[in-house]
Amino acid sequence: MDKIFRVNMTDLTTKVEEVPAAWAGLGGRGLTSTIVAAEVPATCHALGAQNKLVFAPGLLTGTAAANSGRLSAGAKSPLTGGIKESNAGGTAAQMLAKLGIKALIIEGQPKGGAWYNLSVGLNGVTINEEKELLGLGNFAVIDAVEARLGKKTGVLTIGPAGELKMTAANISVKDPDSKIRSHGRGGLGAVMGSKQIKFISIDGEGAQAVKIADPEKFKAAARVFSKALLDHPVSGEGLPTYGTNVLVNILNEAGGLPTKNFTVGEFAAHDKISGETMHDTIAARGGKVKHGCHAGCIIQCSQVYNDKDGKYITSGFEYETIWGLGADCCIEELDDIARADSLMDDIGIDSIETAVMFGVAMEAGILPFGDGKGVLRMLTEEIAKGTPLGRILGGGAGSVGRAYGVTRVPVVKNQGIPAYDPRSVKGIGITYATSTMGADHTSGYTIATNILNVGGYVDPLKKEGQVELSRNLQIATAAVDSTGMCIFVAFPALDIPECLPALIDMINARFGIALTGDDVTNLGKHILKLERKFNQEAGLTSAHDRLPDFFKTEPVAPHNAVWDFTDAEIDEFWNF
Amino acid sequence: MQITLKLFATFRNGRFKIAEQELPEGTDVRAVVLSLGLTEEEIGIVMINGRHGGLDQALKQNDTLSLFPLVGGG
Structure with a gap:
C-alpha cells in the first residue's frame, strides 16, 4: 500500500502515514496542489514555518507507460505569493513511486542555524545534520552524494541560490546521467532552503514494481x-x-520571438541560436542530439551539448533558456548561452526567470545587451556568491525592475514571461494572465494551435477563440500534470484520436477503476479551481490576472500588435 | 515575380536555407512545395510574410514564403 511520508523540520521528527481516502485517486499536480491547499495557510510567509514543500510522483509514474516519469513539487511560491506546482524529469519520481511513496511532505522550520539532509528509503525518512556540502553547487552535491551513498542514489538538491533563499532558486533533480533536471519555476529552491535542507537522497533498496490491477489491459493501452x-x-x-529549440526560427518568422527585453518580435541573429544550427553543432562536436530526461522517455527532446573540443558543457538545453539569453538579451554565441545554462544548473536558479531577469538588467544598464561574458561573470561573481547585487538579480525579473525603476518588466504575478510575445501570439497571453502559476507557458500551451497547427489552428494575431483555447488547454494540462506524464504527450493527444483514450485506459488498468474522458476533464477543472481559491485567499485577485501595461501601449514589430483584451474578456476565462 | 523562399528543419536537407525565386505571376504555395520535391502531407506550417497561410494561397511580388515540417517544442 502506498504511504505518505511526512517530515517535520521544527521538531526534527518523521512519520509514515496512511493515504487519506480523499487523496487516493490523486497524483502529481492534483495531489501536491490538494495537499498545499489543505494544509498551508494561504496568507503565510512562503519562507516561514507554515509553508510546506510537497513532492509527489504521478498516477502512472513507475509503470511501463512511456514518458510517465515526472515528479511534481508544490508549495506556496515565494516568487508569486500564490500556489506553485513545478514538475521535472530525472530519476527521483520513479524511485519514489516504486518505494510506494505517494507523497513526501516537508513542514516546519528548524529553530537553530543547523542544516540537514533527508534520507528517504522504503521504511521512512531520516533527518541528518549536513555540514560538508553547504555552499556547494548542485553538480558537486550529486557527485558527493553518489560517493557517499552509491551511484544509484536519487538526489534532489539546492545550490547556493536555494541556500540564500533567492526567489528564482530551483530544486535540481538528478537525471539518469547524474546531470540535472529542474523544478524550475516559482522559487521552490528557496522554500527548500528555508527548511534548511541541502539535499534529499533516495535509496531504491526494496523498491518493487508498481502494482497494476489489470496487466493485460495496461499493456495493450501502453502499446x-x-x-x-x-x-x-512533433513527438x-x-x-x-x-x-x-526548433522554435527559435518558427517564432522569429511569426514575429513572436521576444527580443531585446520584449521591444521587438524578431532577432536578427536568430539563425546562430536556432535549433537547426544547434543540431549541426552538436553533431559536429560529438555530442548527443537526442537524450531522455528520465528512463522510459521515448520522445528524447533533450541533448548533450559539447564545446568545440568535444568536452561536455550542458544537457537539457531548452528553447526557453536559449531564447531568453539569446534573443531577449541579444547574445549571439550559443556557446556562451550553453555555459550560462550549466552555471544556472549548478547555482540552482531557474533558467527562464534568470534569462528574463537579465533582459531587464540589460535595460536597466547593469550590463550591455549582448554581453554573454558579462552574464557568465554575474552568475559566478554576484549570484553564486550572494553579493547584494547578486541577491537582487537572484530575485528574478520583478526584483531587478523594482530595484532599478524599470517599467518594461515582463512578469505576471511577479513571474517572468517566457519565450512567446503575448501581443503577437494572443492565446498564450491569456494563459500568462490567468494561470494560477503566474506567467507560465506550459500551463496552457496555445503555441500548439496558434503557431504549430497542432490541434487545429487559431489565428495568433486575432482575439477570437483565444480564451476558449487557453481554457481547454489549461484544464487538460492540469489533468495531464497529475499523471506524471511529460506535457509533450499533448502534441499527439491533440491530433491522434487513440492517444488520449489510451492514456485514460492506462490509468484505469493501473488502479482497476473506470474513469471516462469527462472525469479527466472534471479533474482538470477541479485542480484549477482549487489552485485559484488558494490564490484568492492569498490575496491574488482578478486584478493580478493581467499583463503589464507596456504590452497595451507599445506595439511590437513586425506586426505592430498590441495586447488588446479587456479585463472582462480575460475574466471570462474562469467561466467554467 | 520574385519571392524569397525560406526552408526550415529537415526541409533544408539537400536544399537550402534561403533563396530568391523567380516565379510566374499567380503561382500558389502548392506549386512551390511540389517544385521542391516535397509533398503536401509533409508541410506542417506555411507562413507568408510572417502570417500563417495555406497551400492554395497565390503569391505576390516580394512575398517571403517560409515552409516548415510539422515540428514543435516548448
Whole structure:
C-alpha cells in the first residue's frame, strides 16, 4: 500500500502515514496542489514555518507507460505569493513511486542555524545534520552524494541560490546521467532552503514494481499510447532531432520571438541560436542530439551539448533558456548561452526567470545587451556568491525592475514571461494572465494551435477563440500534470484520436477503476479551481490576472500588435 | 515575380536555407512545395510574410514564403 511520508523540520521528527481516502485517486499536480491547499495557510510567509514543500510522483509514474516519469513539487511560491506546482524529469519520481511513496511532505522550520539532509528509503525518512556540502553547487552535491551513498542514489538538491533563499532558486533533480533536471519555476529552491535542507537522497533498496490491477489491459493501452507518440511528427521526429529549440526560427518568422527585453518580435541573429544550427553543432562536436530526461522517455527532446573540443558543457538545453539569453538579451554565441545554462544548473536558479531577469538588467544598464561574458561573470561573481547585487538579480525579473525603476518588466504575478510575445501570439497571453502559476507557458500551451497547427489552428494575431483555447488547454494540462506524464504527450493527444483514450485506459488498468474522458476533464477543472481559491485567499485577485501595461501601449514589430483584451474578456476565462 | 523562399528543419536537407525565386505571376504555395520535391502531407506550417497561410494561397511580388515540417517544442 502506498504511504505518505511526512517530515517535520521544527521538531526534527518523521512519520509514515496512511493515504487519506480523499487523496487516493490523486497524483502529481492534483495531489501536491490538494495537499498545499489543505494544509498551508494561504496568507503565510512562503519562507516561514507554515509553508510546506510537497513532492509527489504521478498516477502512472513507475509503470511501463512511456514518458510517465515526472515528479511534481508544490508549495506556496515565494516568487508569486500564490500556489506553485513545478514538475521535472530525472530519476527521483520513479524511485519514489516504486518505494510506494505517494507523497513526501516537508513542514516546519528548524529553530537553530543547523542544516540537514533527508534520507528517504522504503521504511521512512531520516533527518541528518549536513555540514560538508553547504555552499556547494548542485553538480558537486550529486557527485558527493553518489560517493557517499552509491551511484544509484536519487538526489534532489539546492545550490547556493536555494541556500540564500533567492526567489528564482530551483530544486535540481538528478537525471539518469547524474546531470540535472529542474523544478524550475516559482522559487521552490528557496522554500527548500528555508527548511534548511541541502539535499534529499533516495535509496531504491526494496523498491518493487508498481502494482497494476489489470496487466493485460495496461499493456495493450501502453502499446497504443507509445505508438501515438512515435507516429506524431512533433513527438516522433521534430523533438528528437532538433529539441525544443526548433522554435527559435518558427517564432522569429511569426514575429513572436521576444527580443531585446520584449521591444521587438524578431532577432536578427536568430539563425546562430536556432535549433537547426544547434543540431549541426552538436553533431559536429560529438555530442548527443537526442537524450531522455528520465528512463522510459521515448520522445528524447533533450541533448548533450559539447564545446568545440568535444568536452561536455550542458544537457537539457531548452528553447526557453536559449531564447531568453539569446534573443531577449541579444547574445549571439550559443556557446556562451550553453555555459550560462550549466552555471544556472549548478547555482540552482531557474533558467527562464534568470534569462528574463537579465533582459531587464540589460535595460536597466547593469550590463550591455549582448554581453554573454558579462552574464557568465554575474552568475559566478554576484549570484553564486550572494553579493547584494547578486541577491537582487537572484530575485528574478520583478526584483531587478523594482530595484532599478524599470517599467518594461515582463512578469505576471511577479513571474517572468517566457519565450512567446503575448501581443503577437494572443492565446498564450491569456494563459500568462490567468494561470494560477503566474506567467507560465506550459500551463496552457496555445503555441500548439496558434503557431504549430497542432490541434487545429487559431489565428495568433486575432482575439477570437483565444480564451476558449487557453481554457481547454489549461484544464487538460492540469489533468495531464497529475499523471506524471511529460506535457509533450499533448502534441499527439491533440491530433491522434487513440492517444488520449489510451492514456485514460492506462490509468484505469493501473488502479482497476473506470474513469471516462469527462472525469479527466472534471479533474482538470477541479485542480484549477482549487489552485485559484488558494490564490484568492492569498490575496491574488482578478486584478493580478493581467499583463503589464507596456504590452497595451507599445506595439511590437513586425506586426505592430498590441495586447488588446479587456479585463472582462480575460475574466471570462474562469467561466467554467 | 520574385519571392524569397525560406526552408526550415529537415526541409533544408539537400536544399537550402534561403533563396530568391523567380516565379510566374499567380503561382500558389502548392506549386512551390511540389517544385521542391516535397509533398503536401509533409508541410506542417506555411507562413507568408510572417502570417500563417495555406497551400492554395497565390503569391505576390516580394512575398517571403517560409515552409516548415510539422515540428514543435516548448
